[in-house]
Amino acid sequence: MSNKGPSRTIRHQRKKRRNKKIIFTLVALVGFIIVAAGGLAFYFITQASNLVDETQGSLERGEHSDMREVAVDPDEDNISVLFLGTDNRDGDLDGLADAILLATFNRNEGSVNVISIPRDSYVQIPGRPTQDKINHAHAFGGTDMAIDTVENLLDIPVDYYVTLNFDAFMDTVDIFGGIEVDSPMAFTEQNADGDMDAIEIDEGPQVLNGEEALAYVRMRKEDPMGDLGRGERQQEVLGALIDEGTSLSSIANYNDIFDQLQENMSMNMSFNEILGLHSYATSIDEIEYHQLDGENFVENGVDYYRVDDTDLANTQAMLKQHLDLEEERDHDPDASESINAEESTER
DSSP states (O other): OTTHHHHHHHHHHHHHHHHOOOOOOTTHHHHHHHHHHHTSOHHHHHHHHHHHHHTBOOOTTOSSOTTOSSOOOTTTSOEEEEEEEESOOTTOOOSOEEEEEEEEEETTTTEEEEEEOOTTBEEOOTTOSSOEETTHHHHHHHHHHHHHHHHHHHOSOOOEEEEEEHHHHHHHHHHTTOEEEEESSOEEEOOTTOOTTOEEEOSEEEEEOHHHHHHHHHOOTTOTTHHHHHHHHHHHHHHHHHHHHTSGGGGGGHHHHHHHHHHHEEEOOOHHHHHTTGGGGGGGGGOEEEEOOEEEEEETTEEEEEEOHHHHHHHHHHHHHHTTHHHHHHTOHHHHHHHHHHHHHHO
């Protein structure tokens, strides 16, 4: 562990300097492919619009979060989008959420922040009697429970969601002809059908097909850094995919990608709302990426990830500031009266 840690840190820092970007993980790719497509020719706009229409999903809560007074408008407001990657195939979007990201968009700054939430994070799932892994929320209660859990953890509203499954990821990699990675170690991992040790990954640079890329971003147990190491590999893989998805040379691939996403994606954003995010496409190189700090632990033979309380509090404050939620509260007369009453009570 001690031999691999420093070398990986050096590689990570070198890569950060070279690219000047920090990358989304799996499902964030979809948002930017659609945004990029929205700015192309009429044909692609039409195809993207049809894709969005075919993948619309509703939430039990209605049009806006319980933490909002009214529904937001991405063309005017600061918003948040929850991206979920599920471990299902063949059009099934139920089950565990193996990739969980919360992106916030600040309209005035034109900036994007992305929080990666480790799938094994030990959290309170609303409506459940005990704490559990955060990725179980989606399996227990679908998108609504997953959103409630993330809102409860980060203490901010989740305005929109995008959910994809493994097929969307694997097919996208294959459509682009594979992706190049530089693996920090050699390891084996199960394939998409669950066959153990069916995929072999070598140490060093190599090109991976869709199923190999899935194994590369899923593996955790052989990585001395656990969930954090998996997060770094996800960033590496999806950085390459975002570069491909937003390049003009990939225009010919959009049709095939749309076909795959239509079968393996769900969202509650309309096409006009997605177009409201188009101005952020120029900020891809400036995305601020954050991962919740913490530590791995085992309880009753089950692996968990305990989020650091201080880092969680700092993350909550950062997200509220980026969404200008504190500013909204300062201008809310009811909220101000409540705060003044609390301060009077304390005195």
